Amino acid sequence: MSVIVVLIGFSLFVAVGFLIAFLWSVKSGQYSDTYTPSVRVLFEDEKSKKEKEIVKETKIKEENKLDN
Amino acid sequence: MATELKTKNQIICYHCGDICKDESIAIEEKYFCCSGCKTVYEILNQGELCIYYNFQENPGISPKNFESKRFDYLDDTLTITKLLDFSDEKISKITFFIPQMHCSSCIWLLENLFKLNPAITSSTVNFVRKELSVKYLHEKISLKEVVVLISSIGYEPQINLDTAEKKIETKSNKSLYYKVGVAGFCFGNIMMFSFPEYFSITTADSLLKSFFNYLNLILSLPVFFYSASDYFVSAYKGLRKKIINIDVPLSLGILVLFLRSVYELLILNQAGYFDSLAGLVFFLLIGKILQEKTYDAMNFERDYKAYFPLSVIIKQNEIEKSIPVANLMVGNRIIIRQNEIVPADAILMNGDGLIDYSFVSGESHPIDKVSGEMIYAGGRQKSGLIELEVIKEVSQSYLTQLWNNDTFNKKTESEFTNFSNTVSKYFTIVILIIAFVAAAFWLSVSSFTAINVFTSVLIVACPCALALSTPFTLGNTMRIFGRNKFYLKNASVVEMMAKINSIVFDKTGTITESGKSDIIYTGRILNTTELKCIKSLVRSSTHPLSKKIFDSIDGSDFFPVTKFNEPIGKGIEGVVYGNIIKIGSSDFVNLKIIETEVDVIRTRVYVSINSEVVGNFTISNSYRMGIDKVVKNLSSEYQLSLLSGDNNGEKDNLLKIFKSESQLHFKQSPEDKLNFIKQLQSDKSKVLMVGDGLNDAGALSQSDVGISVTDDVSNFTPACDAIIDSGQLKNISTFLKFSKTSLKIIHLNFLISFFYNLVGLSFAINGMLSPLIAALLMPVSSISVVLVATLATNFFAKKRGLLSL
Numbered sequence: 001m002s003v004i005v006v007l008i009g010f011s012l013f014v015a016v017g018f019l020i021a022f023l024w025s026v027k028s029g030q031y032s033d034t035y036t037p038s039v040r041v042l043f044e045d046e047k048s049k050k051e052k053e054i055v056k057e058t059k060i061k062e063e064n065k066l067d068n
Numbered sequence: 069m070a071t072e073l074k075t076k077n078q079i080i081c082y083h084c085g086d087i088c089k090d091e092s093i094a095i096e097e098k099y100f101c102c103s104g105c106k107t108v109y110e111i112l113n114q115g116e117l118c119i120y121y122n123f124q125e126n127p128g129i130s131p132k133n134f135e136s137k138r139f140d141y142l143d144d145t146l147t148i149t150k151l152l153d154f155s156d157e158k159i160s161k162i163t164f165f166i167p168q169m170h171c172s173s174c175i176w177l178l179e180n181l182f183k184l185n186p187a188i189t190s191s192t193v194n195f196v197r198k199e200l201s202v203k204y205l206h207e208k209i210s211l212k213e214v215v216v217l218i219s220s221i222g223y224e225p226q227i228n229l230d231t232a233e234k235k236i237e238t239k240s241n242k243s244l245y246y247k248v249g250v251a252g253f254c255f256g257n258i259m260m261f262s263f264p265e266y267f268s269i270t271t272a273d274s275l276l277k278s279f280f281n282y283l284n285l286i287l288s289l290p291v292f293f294y295s296a297s298d299y300f301v302s303a304y305k306g307l308r309k310k311i312i313n314i315d316v317p318l319s320l321g322i323l324v325l326f327l328r329s330v331y332e333l334l335i336l337n338q339a340g341y342f343d344s345l346a347g348l349v350f351f352l353l354i355g356k357i358l359q360e361k362t363y364d365a366m367n368f369e370r371d372y373k374a375y376f377p378l379s380v381i382i383k384q385n386e387i388e389k390s391i392p393v394a395n396l397m398v399g400n401r402i403i404i405r406q407n408e409i410v411p412a413d414a415i416l417m418n419g420d421g422l423i424d425y426s427f428v429s430g431e432s433h434p435i436d437k438v439s440g441e442m443i444y445a446g447g448r449q450k451s452g453l454i455e456l457e458v459i460k461e462v463s464q465s466y467l468t469q470l471w472n473n474d475t476f477n478k479k480t481e482s483e484f485t486n487f488s489n490t491v492s493k494y495f496t497i498v499i500l501i502i503a504f505v506a507a508a509f510w511l512s513v514s515s516f517t518a519i520n521v522f523t524s525v526l527i528v529a530c531p532c533a534l535a536l537s538t539p540f541t542l543g544n545t546m547r548i549f550g551r552n553k554f555y556l557k558n559a560s561v562v563e564m565m566a567k568i569n570s571i572v573f574d575k576t577g578t579i580t581e582s583g584k585s586d587i588i589y590t591g592r593i594l595n596t597t598e599l600k601c602i603k604s605l606v607r608s609s610t611h612p613l614s615k616k617i618f619d620s621i622d623g624s625d626f627f628p629v630t631k632f633n634e635p636i637g638k639g640i641e642g643v644v645y646g647n648i649i650k651i652g653s654s655d656f657v658n659l660k661i662i663e664t665e666v667d668v669i670r671t672r673v674y675v676s677i678n679s680e681v682v683g684n685f686t687i688s689n690s691y692r693m694g695i696d697k698v699v700k701n702l703s704s705e706y707q708l709s710l711l712s713g714d715n716n717g718e719k720d721n722l723l724k725i726f727k728s729e730s731q732l733h734f735k736q737s738p739e740d741k742l743n744f745i746k747q748l749q750s751d752k753s754k755v756l757m758v759g760d761g762l763n764d765a766g767a768l769s770q771s772d773v774g775i776s777v778t779d780d781v782s783n784f785t786p787a788c789d790a791i792i793d794s795g796q797l798k799n800i801s802t803f804l805k806f807s808k809t810s811l812k813i814i815h816l817n818f819l820i821s822f823f824y825n826l827v828g829l830s831f832a833i834n835g836m837l838s839p840l841i842a843a844l845l846m847p848v849s850s851i852s853v854v855l856v857a858t859l860a861t862n863f864f865a866k867k868r869g870l871l872s873l
Contacts, residue, residue, distance in 0.1 A: 012257065015256075035195045036193050
């Protein structure tokens with residue numbers, strides 16, 4: 001049964017990890033603004049739009065090459 | 069008829085969604101209400117930022133006509149260093165407060181400032197607190213240019229002495245979250261390690277059992293020394309002032325719980341009450357978080373400095389430069405532009421003074437001043453540029469004297485004897501008596517049992533329900549009020565509201581509203597020339613209605629007016645730019661309609677151009693809609709009065725709202741208002757004051773509950789206990805009733821906890837309190853109190869229509 005001491009030590013170690021993660025998340029301000037990120041995530045990044053277009057164009061070009 | 073016209077002819081501004089007066093300001097098919105909105109659109113178009121309009125219809129904010137000159141003080145290095153959060157050789161960082169942001173489009177635009185000017189490296193919005201932090205390269209762009217850029221797209225930051233002097237600190241709030249995290253972590257683990265104890269598993273392995281117990285001890289140390297520290301500090305402070313506040317019995321309970329558990333473990337090798345200890349502290353802290361949940365966007369802590377400009381332009385040897393207001397000396401020559409506030413008492417040297425003292429005295433008519441006259445601090449210059457000589461330093465001015473009145477050293481929550489503090493005093497005394505009596509009784513049996521019983525009583529009679537019911541009920545009440553745009557400074561305001569028996573209204577800005585919004589033109593869309601003609605004609609008249617029409621039309625150049633005639637009580641007429649224009653009553657413009665309703669609230673003024681009636685201006689008699697109903701509702705239960713800084717010209721209209729003349733008090737200076745409240749309070753009245761917080765700040769502070777009415781909740785928060793959105797003023801009687809309901813819910817909770825304490829004490833007195841019973845009773849009582857508090861408040865809020873079902 002004394003193996004349980006090791007297991008508990010390990011479980012506490014994991015739990016302390018979670019506690020530290022929580023404290024860190026508070027400290028780094030993840031709870032100071034809970035609204036803006038939810039909006040920000042919806043903004044289309046124009047760079048990625050342009051990249052997509054470039055990717056599309058290159059695909060079309062490649063296809064054309066293959067056809068020829 | 070009028071409404072039909074309205075809906076047909078309304079053009080909505082593409083940028084801000086306001087109603088356009090005509091089609092004159094347009095780009096392609098997009099119409100704008102003013103050149104400001106058009107400019108913003110052009111700026112965004114150039115920066116390829118028109119996605120802004122995709123997130124929301126007409127999201128923009130119409131920029132106020134600002135002059136970039138107004139921000140000259142931002143060139144002053146002293147001011148800059150005061151405002152900046154951080155600066156090195158290349159990058160500076162600053163945080164602005166921008167109350168205008170209101171939707172996702174705003175966020176998007178403000179976070180894409182770098183597209184407008186690449187010298188801005190990043191800009192991040194905190195929408196909850198309406199803040200924008202900007203990083204910029206200060207070699208390429210100055211702070212002033214940054215502010216001008218943000219203002220030019222309609223988001224003028226609020227910069228004042230207040231923001232420069234103290235950055236809002238959130239550290240205290242964070243430490244509470246740390247404490248909850250630690251307490252919760254320890255509570256969960258201690259519960260787990262107490263399982264053998266709960267199931268009374270008798271292991272042969274005594275080593276394992278004590279291992280668990282010692283783990284619990286180690287885990288409870290951070291709870292006792294860190295998480296619970298606030299309670300001990302507060303109790304100690306209370307006792308030093310000879311006050312028994314709610315934290316005294318709490319600390320006593322926690323202390324005894326800890327000491328007895330340590331004693332049982334180290335001496336008797338028993339489990340102790342570590343789980344109850346951690347659970348108790350955890351629940352208490354959760355309650356505290358609820359209680360401290362204030363509205364981030366509201367900064368209630370403002371003083372007079374918030375109204376003063378940050379800097380002022382002084383003239384020395386014909387050179388103008390701007391210096392911080394704090395450095396202003398007696399004898400300095402200062403330059404004040406239109407709409408700026410005079411920062412210190414001064415003598416007018418040059419220019420036409422037209423000073424609006426509404427801010428100081430409540431008198432809404434500006435006063436003419438000529439050279440050599442004295443102008444007091446707080447006056448707002450209304451006509452052009454003036455030059456003054458300072459005769460008193462900023463801090464000694466009349467305004468600051470008023471604001472430094474003792475009443476502004478606002479009662480803090482700790483001195484406020486609220487219900488739970490009163491009860492906890494008696495509670496502590498009674499519990500101590502019970503503990504001593506029970507201990508004395510058991511002494512005859514054995515001294516060991518006596519000490520046991522003594523500590524058990526203190527442990528089980530923990531005032532957790534006392535401590536929890538108040539924050540949960542009041543916190544939830546505040547949340548419900550907040551949803552209805554009624555924001556309280558702290559929870560004790562709810563308790564005060566329930567005790568109110570007298571209500572005082574301020575007139576200007578409370579019962580009446582001001583601004584452009586109360587004049588609406590309906591009819592044929594007018595072109596610019598026609599508008600200019602109308603503006604030129606009303607300019608020649610001194611009638612208040614003419615003035616309102618004049619203010620509602622943009623433009624600054626005029627046509628000459630000939631054959632001007634003003635038959636009294638009918639209207640005005642004249643020839644402008646070759647057009648015969650008549651403005652006045654329907655008879656006067658020969659319109660054949662019968663005014664069906666004689667309306668107190670609205671007045672109509674008709675316009676005819678070359679004997680064709682083109683439309684009318686509807687001018688609301690600036691009383692807030694529904695104010696008469698509000699007053700009627702309140703008059704049955706409360707003693708009402710009205711204070712006004714103006715003369716009694718409005719008396720007849722006010723008598724339609726208020727019952728008797730004795731309730732009305734005119735020509736009240738801010739000091740009079742303050743003294744009026746004091747006088748009411750000396751008659752044992754609990755006074756609620758509703759004002760706009762501008763010229764009645766002293767009275768608002770003096771009153772037991774000061775509510776400031778505002779059209780833009782985030783825009784202006786003077787010294788008051790609560791802020792209410794002007795649209796919600798009609799619900800004020802509901803709010804007052806609900807505050808009483810909240811107190812009743814708290815009383816109910818006290819009964820429930822009383823029952824638990826009765827059960828617990830019966831165990832404790834008989835010396836039968838085992839850790840298991842304590843561990844069961846304490847969380848169950850806490851949780852049931854929390855449940856009753858939240859569910860009951862929500863239920864009654866729904867019943868009263870404060871929460872949607």
